[in-house]
Amino acid sequence: MRLHRRSFLALLASAGLPGFARAAEGEMTDHPLLSGMSGFGLRSKTVRDADTFALEQVCGKLPSQALPWLVDGKVTRMEYRPQGKGSGPLAILRSYQQAIAKAGGQQLNTGFSLNDDGVQYKPHVFRLQVDKTPVVVVLHLDTSNYQLTIIEQQPLGELVTASKLAADLKAAGVATLHIEFETGKAQLPSAGQAMVKEIATLLRNAPELQLSIEGHTDRVGQAADNLRLSQERAEAVMKAVVAQGIEAKRLKAVGHGQNEPVADNRTEEGRARNRRVELVKR
Known part of the structure; x- marks a missing residue:
């Protein structure tokens, strides 16, 4: 079962599951995919737009190689603490199991083990x-x-x-890359290195081709900061391409900041489309 993010959030809000409630307006907010249990408050939250989560280091070996040891992507970590009576670990687990199962998800491990001291809680994946x-959702109970x-x-x-980049450049004079840079930073993530190699291959296959590498952001933050950030990101991609053996004189880096959106900045999907790097034929 595949659900759009808004559909998933609506499902959780309307599922009638015991204990689920949205965070109040103006407070630290839950993740849009899964809310916290009622009777608990969100005490801390960290978000990294491009990170690697060492899954088995935290959760132990998963059955049948269900997931790789390292999982890449946007990682959001939240800690919830009881406010008032709260609920016990099993009640928390059951509520999340029901919500995720109703959304078409599955649990990959038991999350419990027995030792001389009784039940030991391990993360549920x-x-x-x-x-x-x-x-991937990891629930760590205490x-x-x-x-x-x-x-x-x-x-x-x-x-x-x-070949896809070459086709886009031939058809429209521009090819678009969505590189998941960490928020507010210009360091090229590991996932972007594969794209850089394809850019270098494109340029080796077309020795006369010259490109302008152009960075774009959404409109979150100050316009001047976004302009600087987009320039730094374009330069990071250019430097990585040059490191692949491409002559720097065939490239230039340009930052446009938030000035050339291609989608609605009022929505998450639109902002994601606006955060891009374009290859423009010179």
């Missing part, structure tokens, strides 16, 4: 798909608190290849 995005980690893996889309 779930996998589901929201629209085209594979999502006697009173619990932690929720959500890894949104790279969306399944058309593979970036040198």
